[in-house]
Amino acid sequence: MKNIVYITSLIVLTFSCGSTSVTTNTGDINKKEHTTTQVQQKPEILMGKQNREALLKAPYGSWFTKNFEEYTLDTTIINQLKPKLQEISIKAFMGTWCSDSRREIPTFYKILDAANYDYSNLELITVSKKKDTPEGLEKGLNIQRVPTFIFYKNGKEIGRYVEFARETLEKDILAIVTNQGYKHSYED
Numbered sequence: 001m002k003n004i005v006y007i008t009s010l011i012v013l014t015f016s017c018g019s020t021s022v023t024t025n026t027g028d029i030n031k032k033e034h035t036t037t038q039v040q041q042k043p044e045i046l047m048g049k050q051n052r053e054a055l056l057k058a059p060y061g062s063w064f065t066k067n068f069e070e071y072t073l074d075t076t077i078i079n080q081l082k083p084k085l086q087e088i089s090i091k092a093f094m095g096t097w098c099s100d101s102r103r104e105i106p107t108f109y110k111i112l113d114a115a116n117y118d119y120s121n122l123e124l125i126t127v128s129k130k131k132d133t134p135e136g137l138e139k140g141l142n143i144q145r146v147p148t149f150i151f152y153k154n155g156k157e158i159g160r161y162v163e164f165a166r167e168t169l170e171k172d173i174l175a176i177v178t179n180q181g182y183k184h185s186y187e188d
Helices: 002-014 052-056 059-072 075-084 100-114 169-177
Strands: 019-027 034-037 048-050 088-094 122-126 150-151 158-161
Touching: 048 088, 052 059, 052 100, 059 100, 075 169, 088 100, 100 169, 150 169, 158 169
Parallel strands: 088 122
Antiparallel strands: 019 034, 048 122, 088 150, 150 158
16 A cells, blocks of 8 residues: 555656655654655746747757747748837747747747847746746736737837737737737637
């Protein structure tokens, strides 16, 4: 029975984040003998302000590079975006643990590269699974799903992209920056 509890504990801990120590009682309930087993978990979750370089490092670089390289740009839309993005600043929220972020963030960077975007106007913030950061960078911004890209013009929010595209990422961004009444996928 003790072995079943021990094995079950190890399995449960294997599927959680971080590195965990498991202490098990190896003898009679009255004995004080214990063993500690280190269980290797998923990679550490990045949290806080980041840049592309952080996402290019292991273990994140494998999915970032693959998704960046595999995405085919819509150059017609990119050419329309180039002049519009010059006046725009962006806060991008993502989770390194999130499959949607892993898909969209490399694509987002590829679009911004092609549009010659000034990266000094981009703030990339990585969040926990609770959509927060130790610094509280998400406070007051209603971040419920990731990725979330918030677009600002003259310091005022003009729209946001949340989790996945309505059409394509390029077309959705263009709709936001040209005030076409864009509503993200979770907006009424």
